Amino acid sequence: MNNAVAGFSKLSKEEKINWIAQEYFSNPTEAITTIKQYWNNDAQLQQLHDEFIENTITNFYLPMGIAPNFLINGKYYSVPMVIEESSVVAAAAKSAKFWSTRGGFKATVLNTEKIGQVHFLFPGETAKLKAFFNAVKPTLIDSTESITKNMQKRGGGILGLELRDKTSELDNYYQLHATFETKDSMGANFINSCLEQLAKTLKEAAQNHADFNEAEKNITVVMSILSNYVPNCIVRAEVSCPVEELAEKKIENPQEFAEKFVQAVRIAEIEPFRAVTHNKGIMNGVDAVVLATGNDFRAVEAGVHAYASRNGQYSSLSHAQIENGIFTFWMEIPLALGTVGGLTSLHPLVKMALEILGKPSAQELMQVVAVTGLAQNFAALRSLTTTGIQEGHMKMHLNNILNQYQATAEERKVIAKHFEKNTVTHASVVEMIEHLRK
Secondary structure, eight states: OOOOOOSSSSHHHHHHHHHHHHHHOSSHHHHHHHHHTOSSHHHHHHHHHHHSSSSSSSSOOOHHHHHEEEEEEEEEEEEEEOOOOHHHHHOOOOHHHHHHHTTTEEEEEOOEEEEEEEEEESSSSSSHHHHHHHHHHHHHHHHHHHHHHHHHTTTTTTEEEEEEEEETSSSTTTEEEEEOOOOOOOHHHHHHHHHHHHHHHHHHHHOOTTTTHHHHHSEEEEEEEESOOOOOOOEEEEEEEGGGOOTTTSOOOHHHHHHHHHHHHHHHHHHHHHHHHHHHHHHHHHHHHHHHHOHHHHHHHHHHHHHHHTTSSOOOSEEEEEHHHTTEEEEEEEEEEEOOOOGGGGGGHHHHHHTTTOOOOHHHHHHHHHHHHHHHHHHHHHHHHOOOTTHHHHHHHHHHHHHTTTOOHHHHHHHHHHTTTTTTHHHHHHHHHHHOOO
């Protein structure tokens, strides 16, 4: 058991599944049945999914839910969310409804600049390299013309190109630091193609540069790659209302609530242990919409957390204040998103999600995603500073246990009543189920 396998990628799908089943399961037949249970009945659709990645054996499903009533810049949205964590969609929807009667969310895209870098080594003098770069910069940009012409027609392309000296941190290390506008596409392939062309032209120009000696002519390009840290691709989301308007069933004293809420945010601003969990809550909302719309949530996560550390300490992405009787809650986050290309035109549910959002531009999607993150954060902080976070979570936890043990409708009714006044634990729920079944 657990042997190495040669040529796994060359096996057929059936052969891959049979090998996995025989190698790792005591009941291979049952394993194969489970794997095939998640195949799509439509062979064409299944093939489409199979070709998204390599070595596919089945589909791994995540629930797709809808959080309605998001009023953003005066327009209502129903937001599609793909996530496995209970309470997230409910919390987003609850926040959306709460703020829809208090002016809704405001969102503004502050900038849409994306970044890519050619990382290279040059063994000569910095002044010599700078003079060379200034001379060949127009040639470098012109060399990408065949790649950028279609993007330029849509108003995008290369925005800027600069030489960055990093030799104080690493011997002989320099960068071509390029900035891009990619309009409605996320632009990863476009940026990387441009960078590879810039690198090629840089090397060729160095080879032919009369002022370089033999060592200097041989510039070493280490790599050419976009950056997922986009501190100039920023969207701001916010909500505000007079403090007294925060009143609702669970907020009897809105002034006290607002002050406690602001303190909770300030704790996340200065305490990294809290900030990580605080920002994770924001990303519950952000990632769920990013996934639903076929964008790269790993890239978004990496960029957002780098941004949260930009001042030298990991800190809260969101902020809150009370000023002149007005409560304001806001955040600015980097989001490089696309609504064309990639999965957006391939995955049927991604296409549906974008339809539900009204076929947004990349900038509009940035606004929706940021707002959903802020809504999620508001819901979490409201729970934490009032009833506590566990109330909603434990309802879902109870439901999951009842599903696991296939509880009947009558059993559910009795158990739900019991746990209105008792703490939910896995053991106590199982004990009650067993007691009822005796």
